[in-house]
Amino acid sequence: MREDFERLLERLVHASVLERVAISVAALLTAILLGGVLVFVSGAFATCRAGLDLAGATFCYNPMQVYYELFLGALGHPLEGGWELHNYNLATTLRQTTLLIFAGLSVAVAFRAGLFNIGTQGQLVVGGLTTAVTVLFAASYLPGGFVGTVLLVPIGVLAGAVGGGFYGAIPGALKAYAGANEVITTIMLNFIAVGVTSTLLSWRFQDPASDNPQTRAIPEYAEIPNLPLVGFSPRMNFSLLALGFAIALIVGIAWLLARTAFGYELRTTGVQPAAAAYGGVDEKRMTVASMTLSGALGGIAGAFWVLMEHGRWLENVPDIGFDGIAVSILAGNNPLGVGAAAFLFGVLDSGASSINTATDVPPELVGILSGTIILFVAMPEFFRMIGRRYVDVEEPEPARSTGGEVDD
Amino acid sequence: MTGTDAAASDVRTDEELAVHLDGITKRFPGVVANDDVDLRVERGNVHALLGENGAGKTTLMNVLYGLYGPTEGRVIVDGQERSFDRPRDAIDAGVGMIHQHFMLVETMTVAENIALGNEPKKWGGLAVDRARIDREIRDLCDRYGFDVDPSATVAELSVGARQRVEILKTLYRGADVLIFDEPTAVLTPQEVEDLYGVFEALTERGKTIIFITHKLGEATHAADGVTVLRDGRAVASVEPTETTREELAELMVGREVLLEADSDPVKTGDPVLATADVTVEDDRGVKVVSGIDLEVRAGEVVGIAGVDGNGQSELIEAITGLRTPDGGTVRFDGEDVTDWSRRRRIEGGMAHVPEDRHEQGLVMPFDLVENAVLGSQRSARFARNGRIDWADVRDHAEDVIETYDVRPPTADADAESFSGGNQQKFVVGRELERDPELVVATHPTRGVDIGSTEFIHERLLDLRREGKAVLVVSSNLDEVQALSDRLAVIYEGEFVAVTDPDDVTEEELGLLMAGERPDEGTQPARAGGADANANAGGER
Numbered sequence: 001m002r003e004d005f006e007r008l009l010e011r012l013v014h015a016s017v018l019e020r021v022a023i024s025v026a027a028l029l030t031a032i033l034l035g036g037v038l039v040f041v042s043g044a045f046a047t048c049r050a051g052l053d054l055a056g057a058t059f060c061y062n063p064m065q066v067y068y069e070l071f072l073g074a075l076g077h078p079l080e081g082g083w084e085l086h087n088y089n090l091a092t093t094l095r096q097t098t099l100l101i102f103a104g105l106s107v108a109v110a111f112r113a114g115l116f117n118i119g120t121q122g123q124l125v126v127g128g129l130t131t132a133v134t135v136l137f138a139a140s141y142l143p144g145g146f147v148g149t150v151l152l153v154p155i156g157v158l159a160g161a162v163g164g165g166f167y168g169a170i171p172g173a174l175k176a177y178a179g180a181n182e183v184i185t186t187i188m189l190n191f192i193a194v195g196v197t198s199t200l201l202s203w204r205f206q207d208p209a210s211d212n213p214q215t216r217a218i219p220e221y222a223e224i225p226n227l228p229l230v231g232f233s234p235r236m237n238f239s240l241l242a243l244g245f246a247i248a249l250i251v252g253i254a255w256l257l258a259r260t261a262f263g264y265e266l267r268t269t270g271v272q273p274a275a276a277a278y279g280g281v282d283e284k285r286m287t288v289a290s291m292t293l294s295g296a297l298g299g300i301a302g303a304f305w306v307l308m309e310h311g312r313w314l315e316n317v318p319d320i321g322f323d324g325i326a327v328s329i330l331a332g333n334n335p336l337g338v339g340a341a342a343f344l345f346g347v348l349d350s351g352a353s354s355i356n357t358a359t360d361v362p363p364e365l366v367g368i369l370s371g372t373i374i375l376f377v378a379m380p381e382f383f384r385m386i387g388r389r390y391v392d393v394e395e396p397e398p399a400r401s402t403g404g405e406v407d408d
Numbered sequence: 409m410t411g412t413d414a415a416a417s418d419v420r421t422d423e424e425l426a427v428h429l430d431g432i433t434k435r436f437p438g439v440v441a442n443d444d445v446d447l448r449v450e451r452g453n454v455h456a457l458l459g460e461n462g463a464g465k466t467t468l469m470n471v472l473y474g475l476y477g478p479t480e481g482r483v484i485v486d487g488q489e490r491s492f493d494r495p496r497d498a499i500d501a502g503v504g505m506i507h508q509h510f511m512l513v514e515t516m517t518v519a520e521n522i523a524l525g526n527e528p529k530k531w532g533g534l535a536v537d538r539a540r541i542d543r544e545i546r547d548l549c550d551r552y553g554f555d556v557d558p559s560a561t562v563a564e565l566s567v568g569a570r571q572r573v574e575i576l577k578t579l580y581r582g583a584d585v586l587i588f589d590e591p592t593a594v595l596t597p598q599e600v601e602d603l604y605g606v607f608e609a610l611t612e613r614g615k616t617i618i619f620i621t622h623k624l625g626e627a628t629h630a631a632d633g634v635t636v637l638r639d640g641r642a643v644a645s646v647e648p649t650e651t652t653r654e655e656l657a658e659l660m661v662g663r664e665v666l667l668e669a670d671s672d673p674v675k676t677g678d679p680v681l682a683t684a685d686v687t688v689e690d691d692r693g694v695k696v697v698s699g700i701d702l703e704v705r706a707g708e709v710v711g712i713a714g715v716d717g718n719g720q721s722e723l724i725e726a727i728t729g730l731r732t733p734d735g736g737t738v739r740f741d742g743e744d745v746t747d748w749s750r751r752r753r754i755e756g757g758m759a760h761v762p763e764d765r766h767e768q769g770l771v772m773p774f775d776l777v778e779n780a781v782l783g784s785q786r787s788a789r790f791a792r793n794g795r796i797d798w799a800d801v802r803d804h805a806e807d808v809i810e811t812y813d814v815r816p817p818t819a820d821a822d823a824e825s826f827s828g829g830n831q832q833k834f835v836v837g838r839e840l841e842r843d844p845e846l847v848v849a850t851h852p853t854r855g856v857d858i859g860s861t862e863f864i865h866e867r868l869l870d871l872r873r874e875g876k877a878v879l880v881v882s883s884n885l886d887e888v889q890a891l892s893d894r895l896a897v898i899y900e901g902e903f904v905a906v907t908d909p910d911d912v913t914e915e916e917l918g919l920l921m922a923g924e925r926p927d928e929g930t931q932p933a934r935a936g937g938a939d940a941n942a943n944a945g946g947e948r
Binding site for chain 2: 003259260261262264265267268271272274275277278279280281282
């Protein structure tokens, strides 16, 4: 039994890229099948006017319809008449994808350095407020219109990165110089972020014209601009430029990790700190640097949440940072995988609201459905992570049959 | 059956052989680890399985021990053909294995470890019969002349004693055939002698021993029969009395081998490395290195011999910048580098073959290309503006692989997939090809086959000839004696002697390493290195 399990793990660890893709697809299909059964059976316990009568029970929910809404609803029902590419549902999906890419990259970078940054949420909160306040302040000194956009958007993103980076550097320094576990400190700093920003808001930055806890709105020209002709409408709160920037950042981070000395040192520190120290890496500085980079990416997520979605900072920040953890794990902490994982989360998120509008299936059940899918898709990678520890112990002694003779 | 009634010799079958492996072939995806190997081991004999790293020794024994099934061939134990699906089957058939890395629970007692998984029960299976375990272990100890206290905690025991616990564990399970995987790798010279004594005691009682080794001396000294493996094939089966070490070496490597590293005297230059009164304390404030003075000159090899754990690791870490000493100074090329970072020392020309290749020398999940740049990731040779030139690094990795005969010769495989000896070759190659001023090598040939050992020794002596400074730390006395111009023996954080290696015998060195104060020939040397050097005649 145990040996069979180990054999399975070994198989998983040594799976090729193609096999891994096949495994992921199989996992997705299995999850959909299981979720479908779950939805269908749950329908027997609900009350409804019209349903499928079978074996004396009435099954209220149609799994096919649920999945139709989940996946195609997230894209704005492309198979129905009157479909336009620039629809609201697709905008919601892609907006969520964009924000989750930043948050996922934030978590992934820390993971690769061997650090579990649960503080992306707090870094996002702080970065977002820094962005809003900086843009509001800078806007009063800068011209409006196109020039304002060109100046204020980069300033806003940079401000978010600086704010988040600073807030990520704190747990990094605490770990490096005081030995404080980053998991604990980042969790605590998440609460502190909420408290501090809320205090700052009521102290100075509250929008006087509103009862909601929020800052004043930034000028419209300081929001992420929409592309003419191919872009989405401004009222959909999504810009292709933002998605483009997110994808560029994916490539950039992947390049940084794979090609640069810094990335090499970061990865080495993540998998084998002793080898990194031997190779001349200052582990303390690396801890601070990677947490700062991770925090900056979380801050950028906050910046785009402000500059693209709301045009102001709100006290009630959604859990994008926490979802980033799931995105990163699903992606195996690989920057390139973060894009795909974020898109899946975006679809599940936006599809869920589509289900709510179109069917009677309760949101809790939709949550279970999404959870099942995420769980199934993430499990193979998860077992690969575990399996690597297991399998290495029993590596066969690699004999040489291919090696050249010694005497040549 | 329990271990106490395991005398199988009175029911002899027609076959005199305890173990007969007949035409064993074992294939792994892409490699043939064993190719039609025959192995015949007579009952009551000590049989050595001799071969270089990756020759297929461990794989063959894992087949016998039931860890792998053979692709082809038959396993015959005690005249009966067997098919082992798992180690448990092999144990039931009387085949036990003592692994290189002991599988003991340190916090438990000797008795608990020995009985683990085979506890005799009492009260209808509700409780462990501890009295019986103790009695049986004492019986075993008496029979084989072991001095082991069953109630001692394993954590308190020396390495040699732990090995005896492993042997007892195997005997307790009723093994008649005992397989040892590189049993001497972790032992001091004295402990090795003790182990040979254990071999004798076991074979006198009719047990059969097979041990895996790549050391010629062990095979000729301790074995009644030797089977040599090369490239997965059994190339010869000989009796050690009928052959010479040179012949065996040739069989192993497939060509003639120079067994003695040749170190003719070279004129030494200025000191490249000089430590003064270096002191290192451990976490509890205990001095593990107490005031060591050490000098390595250009064109000189200095050896440090000592049993592991006597402060040599900490001393080397202080020299190479992996640890800040608690006192004293380290000078490198005339400059005080005590406060220099590790990176600065690397860039200054300090190469280091670390003690622990698994933790330090190699990044296990990285391939050899990525490992080839470890330590040079910011050097001008491979990096431009913080960007690593991977094509360049790959060329370098392939050079090292070819020059140092790393097998299989693929730069794209992860470091963890190589056998220990090949990993070591790669680390040594990377460090020696750094064009260093000073090489600090800890166990440079640990686990490496003799063909490559010879090459590494030659490369170290080449560097010496080129006027570089070399510091070698090893518990392998042959190695430090052969290479060094001066040899320091470290015991409990101090140099107990600094001597010319040609003036001492291996026995004397072994005693020095064990903390025995020298009586004649070499004089004791206290912390003051100056008089130690003068006495040894190393200072010219």
